[in-house]
Amino acid sequence: MRLEEALRHYFHYDYFRQGQKEIISDVLRGEDVLGVLPTGSGKSICYQLPAKLLDGITIVVSPLISLMIDQVKELKAASFKEVIALNSFLPFPEQQRALNNLHTYRLIFVSPEWLQKKAHQYYLKQLPIKLFVVDEAHCISQWGHEFRPDYQRLAEVIETLNHPPVLALSATATPDVQADIIESLHKPKMKKHIYPMDRKNIAFCIEEVENDQEKLKQITEITTSYVVPSLIYFTSRQTAEETALSLAAKHPKRNIAYYHGGMEASERLRIQQQFMNNQIDIICCTSAFGMGINKPDIRLVIHYHLPLQIESYIQEVGRAGRDGKPSVGVILYQKGDFRLSASMVKNELPAMEDIDRLVATVLNEQQHPMELPPPDQLHMFFDMNEGAARFIQRQLQKHGLVRDNEWMIDETKWKQVRSKVMNYLEERKRYKNSKLYELYEWVQTKECLRKTLYQPFQDDFEEPSGQCCSNCGFDWRKWDPVSPLHTRETSYPGDWRKKLQKILHLKEA
Template identity: 40%
Template structure:
């Protein structure tokens, strides 16, 4: 396809005159039959890429996605755009619906699927029977950062791609260091894939780290931040319980419209909170990192991390929810000495000693089912004939890699020079010159006013709407 044709289609189908950075490169490479690993910053419209290619090439676009909530968001978004021939296959879909979807594969344009579901023989053979336009691995960094510990099924994606007859493949991620990119290409068995890498730098997000004394201090500072700074805001936590507690507390003490959002909520509640946030009916969302992976709100002004993220890559991904409208935004990481211990504890949860690994291998040999998370992860290795020694080595390497990730994150937190330079160094990118709107240097205050991010007047808290008023509002009747 010629460049002019591609632009014509963009105008005709999506109404845009120009692509966002990276989109054109990836699309033209894919249309030329080239597998692509695309590293594009959040907010660059990665889904447009596979939609565009799906429009041009005949067959089904299969999107492998790590989180059910993310898939549901993507399906909803395609529905919203008027695309009806789209379905998701996850563990939450009941057997009957799953069968219906598989029987209708040939008439679908997009299928979102979790890696666990993809490896099921029924799903795989149904996919082998239809033409595939494109095989997309979304959040492809999961192969590396999550793979060996949390999502072993991502490791099998390379083999599954072979079984699907080597379809044209697009690997998408917002953040990947050189090492992770290499890992993705190796695991996916596509060494010849083209790499399209755009900078992770988001110049309109001011980077700040505030060191506080303790938990009480941290709460007070958080309260001060959300009341004095422009919203909408997202506050990230590492535990569901804290998310709920602080959301309640902020709502009670600030009068702001605050909601908690995490995987413990019902699908209905998650939907409502997302929609309220999109409709500017919420000022602050307190979330675990599950939130935001699929949300597409352009005017988020503030992202606060109440706990440390696990890696700098995750951090960049999470603050990337801010300022998608290219307006000035603010990312604040609240740090109390010792916070890194929480990350270490989380890392330890996924660690395993040589002895534990050996014992689990015996479990496998005795044909016993895996009972805990660790055993589920190890099960993948045993099923793929890994030797115990090799698995022990992998686990050790993984723990060392996590320790390194944490020290890189701490280097960002504790740097006395430009934070943006420290962040970009992690991604092997050169730093732009430090300016007043770049980042907060150690020991300096937060220039909220200078950034134009002061809080504006806020609406009062919600009241009960009488049911007859609700009906009038919902249903417009011809009078």
């Protein structure tokens, strides 16, 4: 069966989008592949179609439970039944039943943390795994060094599973990030398929404001002008909640919610599903929301706070206009935001004094192991940021001072590796600060925002299909609300009578 025929037969698409066929062809030949495609370009088909065609099982490493659940739901709705997501949402008896029947699936979604458990690896080793996929592969570089160190250990899992072909997919990977992905996965001969990531249907607008009150005023004005599916990004959970409540009071007829990592997983999943089903109109969220969200009609992405690097901004604004229709990204910033971001970067990494203090505590407490917390609970017992604690855990693990979540520290070995840890810590600080500086250089540029945004990723970009950016004359206040961004009739859970009338073509009484 030709690839086009297989695509039509299994997924009912008439043609491949840019890059899909080239990536799939190499995957089916057993090559290791790195694919970089723009947001919303259909990266998932690059492993979904091979999963149907390969004589065996495809493992997909996915960063978020909500993303896995969404993908499984969509695939089952498309009659791809041999698919499962293994995560903490599965009750233990159901997960055990699934583990005993893994051979009946063709596509298995897991997190990098799930993969590290030896018991889980035992089950996977019994399977004919024909493809190992790292979805959102930039997480290896973006999260793997600090926040989620198990991303940096995927090469160990690939080796345990007898080196199946590897496919790494991302929408935002500079040449440096591409190199980091390839090095981390230990795949130096990876074939690269890198495509331009600019989105010509998104107009960019940056506005400097005096204070938070002006930010709220601007957001209220924008969301009043455009009644469209919208995301508003924050770095502060508290500010996300407060803004959602304030907007709800100002827009009583619109459904507005907040979403962040401090909420219960079930509550986050509920909000995401309601947004996907048009039951929620605006979400005030942190970076915890949006990765892999396949909602095509998001028209507006506002940034109340800036992310910490350009890659994150491209990912977040790229959630707008996945249907190709004109959409808008608005950034509101004040000069104090830079200090807030710099403080966040500083807190993401520990000080060397913190690492020395922790090692000394562990060395002292090893004589009383019952009182010593396991390495994965560092942040709970040593009063430090979770990302900083995970950075320390990963460094000790890398140098053999932590193994299988047990302390293996001895004073002599620590003296031998301390300088390596310190040098790496300083290197990461320099890197993160350089990424932050790069972002602020872009925010304050007087040149075309589109051109300078995508410059680190590609040599040129397509002309915008509509408006370009605020540096090229774009102003959302003067934008025609009919074209290209228009007000839509929003359906809410309470409008069931109107929904029914519309479905049955009935006139209102």
